[in-house]
Amino acid sequence: MDKPLIVNLPKFLDARGNLSFVEQGKHIPFVIRRTYWLYDVPGGEARGGHAYRENNEFIVALSGSFDVIIDDGVKKQTYTLNRSYYGLLVPKGLWREMVNFSTNSLAMILSSTDYDADDYVRDYDVFLKLKNDGKI
Numbered sequence: 183m184d185k186p187l188i189v190n191l192p193k194f195l196d197a198r199g200n201l202s203f204v205e206q207g208k209h210i211p212f213v214i215r216r217t218y219w220l221y222d223v224p225g226g227e228a229r230g231g232h233a234y235r236e237n238n239e240f241i242v243a244l245s246g247s248f249d250v251i252i253d254d255g256v257k258k259q260t261y262t263l264n265r266s267y268y269g270l271l272v273p274k275g276l277w278r279e280m281v282n283f284s285t286n287s288l289a290m291i292l293s294s295t296d297y298d299a300d301d302y303v304r305d306y307d308v309f310l311k312l313k314n315d316g317k318i
Contacts, residue, residue: 184275185273186252186259186261186270186271186273186274186276187270187271188261188268188269188270188271189209189210189240189268189269189270189271190191190268191203191209191242191267191268191269192267192268193203193267198216200267202266204240204242204269204292205232206245208290209236210240210271211271211293211297212238212294213294214292214293214294215245215293215294215296216292216293216295216296216297217241217290217291217292217293218290218291218293219244219281219288219289220280220287220288220289220291221287221288221289223248223261223283223287224258225283225285226283227278227283228279229279229280229281229283229289230241230278231274231277231278231279231304231306232250232277232278232279232302232303232304233274233277233302233303233309233318234274234275234295234301234302234303235275235301235302235303235318236274236279236294236295236298236301236303237271237272237274237293237294237298237301238271238273238274238293238294239272239278239291239292239293239294239300240269240270240272240291240294241262241269241270241272241289241290242263242266242289242290243265243266243269243272243288243289243291243292244288244289244290245265245266245286245287245288245311246282246283246284246286246287247262247263247264247282247283247284247287248262248263248280248281248282248284248287248289249261249262249280249281249282250263250270250272250278250279250280251261251262251278251280251281252276252277252278253276253278253279254276254277255277255309255310255314256311257315260301262288262300262315263310264284264313274294274318276318277298277303277306277309277313277314278317282305301313303318305314
């Protein structure tokens with residue numbers, strides 16, 4: 183897993199309400215070690231703005247919409263997440279930022295590692311150096 187990937191999740195349509203789900207090892211190629219969510223993001227604010235040395239993520243817009251900007255150190259690509267039946271698989275070693283949150287949006291992130299502050303690369307110049315040196 184070295185490139186971002188949109189993963190379509192199962193979708194069961196029902197007049198009483200629709201259902202989707204995600205399973206580790208089936209829809210995402212890692213064991214889920216941590217789950218967190220972002221909500222009440224004020225207009226114009228961004229989240230993320232970092233890379234991980236070891237952590238892989240799967241990001242789903244459970245409600246509303248937002249953009250995920252993925253940067254590999256050479257090019258940037260924007261993924262718009264606005265449906266709860268697909269998500270974005272983000273491999274380790276990529277810079278990511280989440281922007282353009284709609285009102286009442288809810289982002290759920292499934293992670294392959296427990297929280298570890300030392301896994302984060304929060305300085306973009308350091309990220310570029312680590313990429314150029316092949317250390318991330």
